[in-house]
Amino acid sequence: MSAIIxxxxxxxxxxxxxxxxxxxxxxxxxxxxxxxxxxFEPVFYLLSMGIGLGALVGEVESSGKLVPxxxxxxxxxxxxxxxxxxxxxxxxxxxxxxxYGKIYQTMLTTPLGPLDxxxxxxxxxxxRGGLYATGFLGVMQLFxxxxxxxxxxxxxxxxxxxFGFASIGMGITxxxxxxxxxxxxxxxxxxxxxxxxxxxxxSVYPEGVQVFIQALPLWHGVELIRALTLGTFSAGHLWHLLxxxxxxxxxxxxxxxxxxxxFQD
Amino acid sequence: xxxxxxxxxxxxxKFKDFEAVxxxxxxxxxxxxxxxxxxxxxxxxxxxxMIGAVSNRTSGDLExxxxxxxxxxxxxxxxxxxxxxxxxxxQELKVWExxxxxxxxxxxxxxxxxxxxxxxxxxxxxxxxxxxxxxxLSGGMKRRLTIARGLMNEPKIFLLDEPTTGLDxxxxxxxxxxxxxxxxxxxxxxxxxxxxxxxxxxxDRLIVVDxxxxxxxxxxxxxxxxxxxxxxxxxxxGSDSNRSAADAxxxxxDRIEVLPDRILIYANNGEEIxxxxxxxxxxxxxxxxxxxxxxxxFLKLTGRSLID
Ligand SMILES: Nc1ncnc2c1ncn2[C@@H]1O[C@H](COP(=O)(O)OP(=O)(O)OP(=O)(O)O)[C@@H](O)[C@H]1O
Ligand SMILES: [Mg+2]
Numbered sequence: 323m324s325a326i327i328x329x330x331x332x333x334x335x336x337x338x339x340x341x342x343x344x345x346x347x348x349x350x351x352x353x354x355x356x357x358x359x360x361x362f363e364p365v366f367y368l369l370s371m372g373i374g375l376g377a378l379v380g381e382v383e384s385s386g387k388l389v390p391x392x393x394x395x396x397x398x399x400x401x402x403x404x405x406x407x408x409x410x411x412x413x414x415x416x417x418x419x420x421x422y423g424k425i426y427q428t429m430l431t432t433p434l435g436p437l438d439x440x441x442x443x444x445x446x447x448x449x450r451g452g453l454y455a456t457g458f459l460g461v462m463q464l465f466x467x468x469x470x471x472x473x474x475x476x477x478x479x480x481x482x483x484x485f486g487f488a489s490i491g492m493g494i495t496x497x498x499x500x501x502x503x504x505x506x507x508x509x510x511x512x513x514x515x516x517x518x519x520x521x522x523x524x525s526v527y528p529e530g531v532q533v534f535i536q537a538l539p540l541w542h543g544v545e546l547i548r549a550l551t552l553g554t555f556s557a558g559h560l561w562h563l564l565x566x567x568x569x570x571x572x573x574x575x576x577x578x579x580x581x582x583x584x585f586q587d
Numbered sequence: 588x589x590x591x592x593x594x595x596x597x598x599x600x601k602f603k604d605f606e607a608v609x610x611x612x613x614x615x616x617x618x619x620x621x622x623x624x625x626x627x628x629x630x631x632x633x634x635x636x637m638i639g640a641v642s643n644r645t646s647g648d649l650e651x652x653x654x655x656x657x658x659x660x661x662x663x664x665x666x667x668x669x670x671x672x673x674x675x676x677x678q679e680l681k682v683w684e685x686x687x688x689x690x691x692x693x694x695x696x697x698x699x700x701x702x703x704x705x706x707x708x709x710x711x712x713x714x715x716x717x718x719x720x721x722x723x724l725s726g727g728m729k730r731r732l733t734i735a736r737g738l739m740n741e742p743k744i745f746l747l748d749e750p751t752t753g754l755d756x757x758x759x760x761x762x763x764x765x766x767x768x769x770x771x772x773x774x775x776x777x778x779x780x781x782x783x784x785x786x787x788x789x790x791d792r793l794i795v796v797d798x799x800x801x802x803x804x805x806x807x808x809x810x811x812x813x814x815x816x817x818x819x820x821x822x823x824x825g826s827d828s829n830r831s832a833a834d835a836x837x838x839x840x841d842r843i844e845v846l847p848d849r850i851l852i853y854a855n856n857g858e859e860i861x862x863x864x865x866x867x868x869x870x871x872x873x874x875x876x877x878x879x880x881x882x883x884x885f886l887k888l889t890g891r892s893l894i895d
Contacts, residue, residue: 335661340691347688348679424675431641431675432692432740433665587643 341442385554404480407451412491436581451484470553489573622790668742818857
């Protein structure tokens with residue numbers, strides 16, 4: 323890793339764990355309901371669109387398999403729940419700490435390096451993303467929307483997706499100095515959520531639009547999770563994973579460099 | 588001579604094109620107590636942050652405990668205790684948790700951290716506030732907690748940036764006492780301060796910094812001997828008449844400084860100076876004679892009063 327990040331010894335003390343336990347300690351005192359509300363959002367979408375709209379739509383084809391509409395959109399919503407959890411922690415929470423809390427300044431006067439801080443904070447985001455995802459997968463099981471045993475692999479997959487979003491999200495947040503700028507993130511996320519083949523197959527778009535959607539991270543997440551819960555996963559889906567691996571590595575480098583620039587320049 | 592624990596050569600720090608530290612050289616020996624003295628904006632905190640391995644130098648050489656801070660930041664910081672100029676306590680955590688979590692950042696064993704934090708709460712006189720939120724502490728209490736926190740890792744070098752600003756006299760003396768004892772145990776101290784008495788009490792040796800440059804270096808006593816007379820007569824004529832009185836006093840003593848509110852006359856014997864003032868028919872509203880202090884050294888070197 324020191325080949326990827328020059329001067330790793332100046333960036334990393336191998337103690338991200340202390341950042342995580344600080345985060346858990348601090349979260350105990352924040353509002354439980356804020357944490358919970360992020361979980362319900364995709365559940366409401368599933369109930370209204372999947373069950374309600376699904377009654378009208380009937381079956382859809384995915385990877386050559388005919389599946390109920392609710393089973394088609396549920397994995398997409400699962401990917402979104404992981405993304406939301408990660409984004410909430412890596413933007414709102416990180417924004418507060420960067421601009422008001424002086425928490426990172428304190429951490430970086432100790433042996434902790436920017437990479438410890440980034441990894442610790444991102445892990446906290448994953449924790450939240452992972453909890454949302456596990457809960458949502460449980461709801462899917464309840465409605466019989468997991469069509470294959472491979473659905474269980476959706477949990478680690480969602481965590482990888484969340485990791486990608488959190489590591490980039492934290493770096494982007496580091497450029498923001500006012501609360502209003504956080505709305506920009508929502509401005510980007512909402513259309514991505516609606517258009518990433520979440521509610522209908524990619525094939526409805528003309529070619530050019532398809533390429534654009536395929537460049538966005540959520541589409542890869544949706545395809546990956548969908549293949550796992552529908553049981554259509556094949557080697558051809560591995561490139562979606564690769565997309566997130568690249569996103570994670572790039573995000574980590576980007577974020578820890580930003581932290582170093584902000585606090586250790 | 589043992590190797591210095593801090594060694595700076597032609598140390599420069601630039602922010603964009605503004606040079607905050609303009610090529611300074613100094614060394615700090617193990618166990619020494621080293622002071623940085625200078626007016627607002629002199630570059631003291633900037634220098635402290637470079638020593639603390641949180642700010643990269645723009646050019647020059649810097650070695651802390653034999654290591655280069657831009658390469659081995661985490662290893663260096665593991666051995667440092669840091670009290671920043673502005674308190675940066677964790678407001679989402681309680682008083683005791685602030686110490687606990689901080690110790691864990693150093694990777695210190697949980698049990699050891701718990702042991703140490705009791706002693707540190709005691710030192711900070713915050714035992715009965717251990718479960719309070721940070722926002723509910725007074726300014727001085729926050730300062731005391733920040734100072735105590737800096738000792739959590741039993742540092743080899745303790746960096747204190749204006750540690751006693753905001754402390755009441757009693758808390759200040761408790762801190763001085765603690766610093767004396769740390770020094771006896773071999774801890775190296777590096778501190779900045781605006782209080783002359785503090786610098787005289789605590790620093791074996793100090794540098795006077797102004798506009799990013801070193802103006803003088805030495806022990807407090809040596810600096811006073813070199814840059815000031817033995818005594819100072821201070822006379823006040825009221826802010827409107829100080830200037831004209833100063834004209835009438837020309838030639839009296841070794842040197843005269845006219846400040847907005849008073850006139851300082853430097854001489855070997857202050858009482859003789861006061862007699863001379865009266866002989867010239869001038870009647871000050873108040874007058875006193877005192878020994879020269881670092882304040883006078885500072886005034887001589889920078890042409891400015893320290894506390895501006
Ligand atoms: N991050 C920064 N970006 C730009 N300029 C800075 C930065 N930090 C410090 N400076 C500038 O560098 C100079 C030295 O600042 P520094 O904080 O080191 O002064 P100081 O000697 O500690 O003063 P004080 O006694 O007021 O604490 C000042 O002119 C300040 O404006
Ligand atoms: Mg300062």
